[in-house]
Amino acid sequence: MSSKQEDSRFRENKIKYIYGIADNSLILGQRLGELTGHGPTLETDIALTNISLDLFGQVRSYFQYAAQVSEAEVTEDDLAFLRTEREYLNVLLVEQPNTDFAYSIGRQFLFDHFHFLLMTEMQNSKDETFVAIAKKCIKEVSYHKRFSSDWVKRLGDGTAESKEKMQTAIDDLWRFTDELFQTTEADEAMIEAGVGVDVKALKESYYKKVTAILEEATLEVPELKYFQKGGKKGIHTEHMGFILSEMQYMQRTYPGMKW
Amino acid sequence: MAQEKVHIEKELEPILREIPDPEIPVLSILDLGVVREASLDGKKASVKITPTYSGCPAMDVIGDDIVTALTQAGYEAQVDLILAPAWSTDWITPVGRKALEDYGIAPPMDASADKRALLGEEKLVKCPQCGSTNTHLVSQFGSTACKALFKCDDCQEPFDYFKCLI
Ligand SMILES: [Zn+2]
Numbered sequence: 001m002s003s004k005q006e007d008s009r010f011r012e013n014k015i016k017y018i019y020g021i022a023d024n025s026l027i028l029g030q031r032l033g034e035l036t037g038h039g040p041t042l043e044t045d046i047a048l049t050n051i052s053l054d055l056f057g058q059v060r061s062y063f064q065y066a067a068q069v070s071e072a073e074v075t076e077d078d079l080a081f082l083r084t085e086r087e088y089l090n091v092l093l094v095e096q097p098n099t100d101f102a103y104s105i106g107r108q109f110l111f112d113h114f115h116f117l118l119m120t121e122m123q124n125s126k127d128e129t130f131v132a133i134a135k136k137c138i139k140e141v142s143y144h145k146r147f148s149s150d151w152v153k154r155l156g157d158g159t160a161e162s163k164e165k166m167q168t169a170i171d172d173l174w175r176f177t178d179e180l181f182q183t184t185e186a187d188e189a190m191i192e193a194g195v196g197v198d199v200k201a202l203k204e205s206y207y208k209k210v211t212a213i214l215e216e217a218t219l220e221v222p223e224l225k226y227f228q229k230g231g232k233k234g235i236h237t238e239h240m241g242f243i244l245s246e247m248q249y250m251q252r253t254y255p256g257m258k259w
Numbered sequence: 260m261a262q263e264k265v266h267i268e269k270e271l272e273p274i275l276r277e278i279p280d281p282e283i284p285v286l287s288i289l290d291l292g293v294v295r296e297a298s299l300d301g302k303k304a305s306v307k308i309t310p311t312y313s314g315c316p317a318m319d320v321i322g323d324d325i326v327t328a329l330t331q332a333g334y335e336a337q338v339d340l341i342l343a344p345a346w347s348t349d350w351i352t353p354v355g356r357k358a359l360e361d362y363g364i365a366p367p368m369d370a371s372a373d374k375r376a377l378l379g380e381e382k383l384v385k386c387p388q389c390g391s392t393n394t395h396l397v398s399q400f401g402s403t404a405c406k407a408l409f410k411c412d413d414c415q416e417p418f419d420y421f422k423c424l425i
Contacts, residue, residue, distance in 0.1 A: 139425075
């Protein structure tokens with residue numbers, strides 16, 4: 001390949017790599033946003049929407065960067081709102097619905113611990129922008145992680161009913177955790193370049209940490225051999241279409257509208 | 260922690276000092292520590308600001324306010340948002356901390372005290388109404404992402420605590 005082709009291939013991989021990270025925050029932020037005004041109490045409602053806002057803020061930094069890397073004329077809004085389902089590269093975990101409060105907390109908990117490890121490692125990237133974003137994010141994610149972990153413990157070690165609900169949510173969501181540690185071709189290219197984080201290496205500390213908290217919450221740690229994956233390659237669960245139709249509605253109805 | 264060296268052009272300082280944080284209007288954006296540079300080249304003013312939290316909706320407003328204030332003062336203004344180094348509550352000036360407290364928001368404590376207080380291990384956050392430290396955490400997230408909600412067990416008033424972010 002000529003160096004121009006190589007350069008263009010590198011950009012393409014980098015953009016995909018950014019989607020792989022940013023789309024998690026975007027879709028989870030959207031899911032949390034659905035709870036605005038519906039949180040079980042005022043405080044949790046505000047907390048979840050604050051977390052949502054943090055995530056959207058992070059998304060903006062990522063998409064502004066992706067727009068900058070891209071050779072095409074695109075804006076952060078185009079990237080957030082005008083891609084098709086197959087072009088979103090978030091993990092399946094974050095698109096799972098707010099079945100009940102335990103599900104929202106379980107999803108958050110399982111994601112936050114991964115997010116924290118990812119942002120910790122990303123501070124060592126050779127890419128300055130990634131380092132800057134990670135240094136900013138890690139401060140916010142620390143609060144998210146503390147919030148969701150506290151609630152897992154509170155519900156798990158709470159009443160018989162809260163325990164059962166928390167257990168059900170963890171049992172159900174556990175099958176989406178393995179995907180967090182899978183890599184795509186774009187990921188591998190970025191890892192090789194010293195730009196991306198090798199998520200495979202985060203797996204052990206993730207399960208160790210998550211297991212310790214579940215045990216503290218007096219919950220059973222699911223034993224599972226079969227895991228579900230696909231989101232990172234753009235193959236989503238049936239929930240994704242509904243999320244996008246709601247999320248993209250304004251932009252598709254009123255093209256060019258701004259955040 | 261040492262205060263980062265920030266260059267604010269003398270001529271621009273009084274103008275920037277007049278711009279309040281949109282969410283906490285008693286606090287100047289300079290005392291909040293979000294202005295990381297303000298330089299001047301003839302009549303061209305360039306200001307760099309950094310967000311407190313990634314999703315802080317106040318940042319766009321702050322950017323617009325700076326442009327408006329500088330334009331009115333006869334400058335050609337350019338505002339850029341920078342991410343690094345990431346904002347820290349250590350950058351809130353002593354004047355800013357005092358303003359927060361007078362306004363009814365408990366200013367951030369140092370990182371280790373903050374952690375103990377937010378984990379509910381120790382009663383450390385001082386009620387801005389009555390000064391008692393007999394307070395407890397109601398929610399880690401308050402009216403905005405940067406604050407936690409506390410309640411005073413002496414005067415019974417709820418209040419916001421500006422969380423430590425370093
Ligand atoms: Zn009091």
